[in-house]
Amino acid sequence: MARSVQPVIGIVGGGIRGSMFAAAVRQHPDARLAGICESDDGRRTRLAAELSVDTFADLGSMITSVPELTALVIATPDFAHRDVALLGIEHGLDLMIEKPLATAVDEARAIVAAAEAAGTMIMIGFENRWNPRFSAVRDQLAAAGSPVVNQVINLNDTRFVPTSMLGWAGRSTPGWFLMPHTLDLACWLSGASPTEVYARGRRGYLDARGVQTWDAITASFAMSDGSLLVLNSQWILTESHPSVFDFRYELHTEASSYYFDIADSGVTRYDSTGISRPQFGVVDGPPLTGVPIDMINSFIDRLNGVDLELPDGRHGELITRAIEAVHTSVDQGTPITI
Amino acid sequence: MARSVQPVIGIVGGGIRGSMFAAAVRQHPDARLAGICESDDGRRTRLAAELSVDTFADLGSMITSVPELTALVIATPDFAHRDVALLGIEHGLDLMIEKPLATAVDEARAIVAAAEAAGTMIMIGFENRWNPRFSAVRDQLAAAGSPVVNQVINLNDTRFVPTSMLGWAGRSTPGWFLMPHTLDLACWLSGASPTEVYARGRRGYLDARGVQTWDAITASFAMSDGSLLVLNSQWILTESHPSVFDFRYELHTEASSYYFDIADSGVTRYDSTGISRPQFGVVDGPPLTGVPIDMINSFIDRLNGVDLELPDGRHGELITRAIEAVHTSVDQGTPITI
Amino acid sequence: MARSVQPVIGIVGGGIRGSMFAAAVRQHPDARLAGICESDDGRRTRLAAELSVDTFADLGSMITSVPELTALVIATPDFAHRDVALLGIEHGLDLMIEKPLATAVDEARAIVAAAEAAGTMIMIGFENRWNPRFSAVRDQLAAAGSPVVNQVINLNDTRFVPTSMLGWAGRSTPGWFLMPHTLDLACWLSGASPTEVYARGRRGYLDARGVQTWDAITASFAMSDGSLLVLNSQWILTESHPSVFDFRYELHTEASSYYFDIADSGVTRYDSTGISRPQFGVVDGPPLTGVPIDMINSFIDRLNGVDLELPDGRHGELITRAIEAVHTSVDQGTPITI
Amino acid sequence: MARSVQPVIGIVGGGIRGSMFAAAVRQHPDARLAGICESDDGRRTRLAAELSVDTFADLGSMITSVPELTALVIATPDFAHRDVALLGIEHGLDLMIEKPLATAVDEARAIVAAAEAAGTMIMIGFENRWNPRFSAVRDQLAAAGSPVVNQVINLNDTRFVPTSMLGWAGRSTPGWFLMPHTLDLACWLSGASPTEVYARGRRGYLDARGVQTWDAITASFAMSDGSLLVLNSQWILTESHPSVFDFRYELHTEASSYYFDIADSGVTRYDSTGISRPQFGVVDGPPLTGVPIDMINSFIDRLNGVDLELPDGRHGELITRAIEAVHTSVDQGTPITI
Known part of the structure; x- marks a missing residue:
């Protein structure tokens, strides 16, 4: 080049x-x-x-x-x-x-x-679009052409993230920090867009520790192809979990079901401190x-x-609009058109 | 006696x-x-x-x-x-x-x-209340007393159930057939009751095969203790799944997380027909x-x-009221008070 | 009666x-x-x-x-x-x-x-013969009649067992304490008997802690039907393991493969102390x-x-003879006829 | 460069x-x-x-x-x-x-x-040395310096490999085809070398299908550091297994245990043909x-x-010598010094 x-x-x-x-x-x-x-x-x-x-x-x-x-x-x-x-x-x-x-x-x-x-x-x-797990499955889905039925995506962090890793968690939420990832994937894999969302939140744990935000949010989306999408994200898993994040994704079409466990690297370690799953998302080189x-x-x-x-930017704007709608729905208790 | x-x-x-x-x-x-x-x-x-x-x-x-x-x-x-x-x-x-x-x-x-x-x-x-997995965890939760944050419960069947096993699937739904189990457990383990639900459905696969009902339903409940509850149930998993049902349950409190995989019996078999998980929910005796x-x-x-x-009957009536509200919400597109 | x-x-x-x-x-x-x-x-x-x-x-x-x-x-x-x-x-x-x-x-x-x-x-x-997982698979194997190819069985304990639970671990070994279980199952499921064994041991960890015995033993058996059997048992898993025992069994015939994970109860718990898997092998009643x-x-x-x-007693004697041969082989470094 | x-x-x-x-x-x-x-x-x-x-x-x-x-x-x-x-x-x-x-x-x-x-x-x-799972764990082991207790490595293929993929399986064995990988890893991760081996084989299935070789081999190695190493490799898994290979590795030190499931890519798919696990070991680019x-x-x-x-070549020669010893032991029924 x-x-x-x-x-x-x-x-x-x-x-x-x-x-x-x-x-x-x-x-x-x-x-x-x-x-x-x-x-x-x-x-x-x-x-x-x-x-x-x-x-x-x-x-x-x-x-x-x-x-x-x-x-x-x-x-x-x-x-x-x-x-x-x-x-x-x-x-x-x-x-x-x-x-x-x-x-x-x-x-x-x-x-x-x-x-x-x-x-x-x-x-x-x-x-995540550069994760070969997702890109390969997207290719398979596109080739198969079977209608998507539903997607359920859990992306959680341990409490380490909002209480120790981020200095600004109180200005964010599990929705803003985690759901853009999962909503983008849901759109990208299915080829559909979110049209409406109903969401709920739970708070108390982080508030009590001085981080004024939601502990957990769940969002139910209607998608443009008639499929269902559920996103669950929470920020207060115990730190004993095997990695700092927990990312499980399932996608069902009429012809096939895919189950992803992204935090499971295929390596599990037990030592005196507990269980851990070494992560290989970024590997020091060189390169x-x-x-x-x-x-x-x-x-x-x-x-x-x-x-x-x-x-691109337009897609980024759509995701922001949808996640903003998640928070509006949590606040208002009504479904929000995206 | x-x-x-x-x-x-x-x-x-x-x-x-x-x-x-x-x-x-x-x-x-x-x-x-x-x-x-x-x-x-x-x-x-x-x-x-x-x-x-x-x-x-x-x-x-x-x-x-x-x-x-x-x-x-x-x-x-x-x-x-x-x-x-x-x-x-x-x-x-x-x-x-x-x-x-x-x-x-x-x-x-x-x-x-x-x-x-x-x-x-x-x-x-x-x-399920007689499944020692659930009753033991209920005891642990009661003893620990930590507030419940959220529950996510997936209970699905393969398409065998609505198309072959049941003669009357067209008069039922994944909501009526599966969610009473999961909603009952969610109440029983947490000690909380559902107060409101928002739900969505997807249809097409079963309709096209002469079984006039929903393929999948997702329901988001507000619970009386402020926790979140999500129930996902679908009826059209491919028959290649390792057992006829798929039942995964997670419950998070502020102090602990529980993950159940009820269909995983601890035995996996591969043979010329595929993968299977023998089930031991009922074992022929005698007794x-x-x-x-x-x-x-x-x-x-x-x-x-x-x-x-x-x-008891009152509890059965509550569960029926809540599942009816699931279907009303699917039909009306609004949250329904239970 | x-x-x-x-x-x-x-x-x-x-x-x-x-x-x-x-x-x-x-x-x-x-x-x-x-x-x-x-x-x-x-x-x-x-x-x-x-x-x-x-x-x-x-x-x-x-x-x-x-x-x-x-x-x-x-x-x-x-x-x-x-x-x-x-x-x-x-x-x-x-x-x-x-x-x-x-x-x-x-x-x-x-x-x-x-x-x-x-x-x-x-x-x-x-x-273990009363564990429906094993008895059901034994029935399936008997019905199928396909020759057994090999079995690999790992039954381990955390160091808690020899150092805290048992007062007499120094008079036993992982071979005597654990392998009778696995060898019996291997015979019972396959219908074959052990004819020869070659075994090795590793020691050091327990010796250094005043429990004079092997840390780990591995035994390779020839079986009467020409199939292979490998038993691995060790006694020093870290206590962070999800349960006090770890029992994984695989059995391959020409027609099918079975994988058992007996310690996986289908329930996983994370809390401030780490991961655990509640066990339901014995449930307090009444009854x-x-x-x-x-x-x-x-x-x-x-x-x-x-x-x-x-x-019966004859079978018990066979198992004792075989496990004694395991220890003789470890000591002598030669295969021992059973 | x-x-x-x-x-x-x-x-x-x-x-x-x-x-x-x-x-x-x-x-x-x-x-x-x-x-x-x-x-x-x-x-x-x-x-x-x-x-x-x-x-x-x-x-x-x-x-x-x-x-x-x-x-x-x-x-x-x-x-x-x-x-x-x-x-x-x-x-x-x-x-x-x-x-x-x-x-x-x-x-x-x-x-x-x-x-x-x-x-x-x-x-x-x-x-496999270029698989970050193994290289990262090798670094961790080297840093921790805890003595290795034992390793158990199962690397199997479905029958597709010897009967369809390879034209020359009858001139090889599961030992020659699979164990060089696992023995090399066992040496590389532990830093120890094999000093003696006792091995057994089982045959019948492939012979009956015109591929004159072993169905399965198990090998028990003494290692230079006193640790135990067991390699199991077979070539006749049913083709219903989720991928063409099955690679599970466990390594225990006095301080920690590692469990690898290399064939588990984190993605499981069910469709009308059964279960599969897409593999991402090589991803088409460009690059x-x-x-x-x-x-x-x-x-x-x-x-x-x-x-x-x-x-290097010397190490390659050692591995060949050890795998040759595996086959000699199978043939002679005695432990073989490497």
Whole structure:
């Protein structure tokens, strides 16, 4: 893929994901890493030292310092995508934005409208599409053409995630943090879209521990093809669970049933601390490999002109609209049209 | 349990379940089997020959022929409980009625009101309560006292059940046939009651095969303790599944999570026909043993004066009301108060 | 099963198993419990108080005190069966002896010879035969008649068993404690007998903790039908395992494969202490039920004249001979003919 | 990895594996594919057409036609490695040879001796080392340093493999075809070597179908660290199994237990044909990815001068010696020193 001008990519947000994306861009032969924007001074200093990467206090500084910048990977917290996205679009940058596109429909719409006006590209980081388990099954489903009957998807985290891993769980919910993944997959595998949702929430455990959010949400979707979709996500599994996440998915067509257990890596370990399931979603290299790395590679391929079907801004907006409807339904107790 | 006068028990309905109940009553040292009522002439003749049991064309004949009759086990199809129940109550008989009590609230109410007026006993055949997996976990939950967060219960059948096993599937649904089991368990394990439901259905596969009913139903319940309950039941799993039913249940409290896989007997077999999981829910003896036999034994113990907590008519009426609300919600597209 | 004279059964050994057997005998309508022999003064006093049962310091006292005694259940440690068995036989008692019959072939032979001379009955407590999983599969195998290819059986315990549960683990081994179960099943399911064994052992962990025995033993058997049998048993699984035992069995014929996971009860629990799998092998009643209770019931049925196929003394002697050969092979490093 | 002179790699053997290796070499930026040697005329013609690759009737022709050839990937049947290996070494070529190095110790020795004399490199295709499940656990074990207690490894194939997939199963065995994988892993994970083996075989099913070989082999190894190793491999699982192979591995140290189920991909499918588990070991791209591709990439990296620990000829010879000892033990009925 020889090109005279490689994409120059900046990372916004220097957390776990941003650091990983930086490493992925840096190791790619057909892209150049511009650096990482990170507003927290301490973390920024550490990143510079540990990754030997250029760092910036904000996106404005990066744009100024690296005028040849062509694209961004936005890995800020869920609720903090809009401003950096709009600033990037204003400067003509193509964007990969972590899911969800935004946590409010008006923000999602603003980003998509700006990108369409500016003619820049948006890709949403629905990384499960790069998991060969899901992509292979999607191919099988498309080839078989049997109508989907129903899908039931449980994606849960242990309480470690909202109480220890994330500093901003109180500004998110299991719905915003987990359901974009599962709703995107449900659409992508079935080819259908959500048309209406009824949802309920349960709270108490996290509230009592100072994280003001739902413990668990369940959402029942009507889909455009008449199939049923149920999403269950909770955030307070005990930490004794074998991995920090629990992801079980079943999809039934008239001709076949698929059951996925994504957290089951095929390796179970018992030791004095309990049970664990080592995860191999990202494997340190060199090179660094895994599902999110493959996603970044597709983003770079697309920037380099390869024709790929990627989750775009419009789809990101749909998912945001649907997840917002989940929360509206929880609050209002009525079904919400999406 | 020496008694001068043993209960004399008649079985109404000579299908798979009725025959099994007859055998269970007959082997019990503290009860006497009056016989089986079965309206189908051919089946009645076979029952008489195979089981060497007295048979009757209808309950009226049995009552006339066996004036010492004291109790009935009603194992007619789901929708055909009312008339036999009312006739039995009229003659002062105690009743064990297969779940659901009825498939319409007004029928359930009529039965319960009649029994209360007559002072007869009603027990509903929610047999899972006799499965030690569930009863042991219920005890653990009661002892721990941690609030329930949510429950997700999948109880499905392969298409064999509505298309081959049952002659009357078109007069029932996956909701009426399967959800009484799971809703009863959800209440019994958690100690909470359903207060509202939102449900959806999918149809097409069974309709196209002449069985006019839903393929799948999903129901989202609000529970009286603020916890969430999701029931999923479908009737069209492929027959290649390892057993005719698929029953997976998860219950999360703030302190613990339980995962049940009831169809997984711990034995998996592969042969030229595929995979199977032999089931040991009922084991031929002598004596005949298993969960439904233990249930009948409890019914007989109660008839003999033992003080037992059993699912009663009021509870059966609640479950019928809730499942009726499931179907109303599917039809109307709105949440229904229970 | 009306009888003018019921069997009168004494229990020898008042540990966990002996106490359970006492309760099982006592609740049986067609047997009478004579009491429990227990040499440890403290335990004997507790048994008398907790079970309201007659207790004796040794078998001689019980024989003297209860002259109408007709049978014994011997539940002393593995290595302490001979003397009580011989004394019981001398007094014409029928015996149920916990597996293994003895931990030395000459002891097993002495017991069997004495019983044959005296015309008394011996049954060995290979309780897995009463597990419907195994008995149902045995029936299927017998009906199918396909040659057995191989069996691989892993039966392990966590280190809790040799270091905390048993006071006498240093006088036993994983071979003597666990393999009689699995070897008996392998013979019973396949209909074949072991003809030769080669075995290896590993030690170090338990030795270092003052329990002088093998950590793990593996044994490779030639079977009389040309099939292969591998038994693996170890005693030092970490205590974080979901249950105190781990029992996985696979049996392959030319026509089918069976996989058993006996420790998987279908219920998995996570809480702050880790993962657990509640076990339902014995369920407190009343009545007390479960696999070992069914075994005792068969013993009583046989004492009452029912014609049952039970594991007899000759078979117990074979198993002891084979397990002794396992240990000889470990010591000598050569295959041993059985 | 800029190099003036790239390795030029020829593939010997145009079966499933050889074709895959050809594609892997061709897509690599730092290697050049010389072509494929395939003696079967029809297959050779197809390969040329389908892969657009240069083909040769034998290695001699390739060496003559491509004088710049620097390395070979040898993917001929198990028993047909020696002649091509020796010819390649004679011409100074570096070799990657599929496991096992040879199916006779003298052949393995001849290859290793020739390579050492010629100063050429040999890598053996023990591809499981590139499976992150195994490499990650190996790292964990090395870090923990707890003594290994025992390993039990079952690697089986359905009867499809010897009766349909391989044309030469009658010249191999489950021991030669499957155990090199598992023995290599057992050594690599534990850091120990086999010192002695006792093995047994069962035959009858395949013999009766014209494939003259063992149905099943079990091998018990003593390891250099005092741990136990049991390998079970059979070739006649029913084709109803969820994938063509069945690979379950357990490894116990004094501190931890690992259980691998390699055939369980986390996706289970039921359809009208039965159960299946889609496999993702190799995923079609572009680029082609997966465990064997990563292995080839390491071979190319090594050819390009990267310092990597790879399974070498001496290790390949050890594995061949041990597997030969397995077969000798089966034949002689005695333990064999390795």
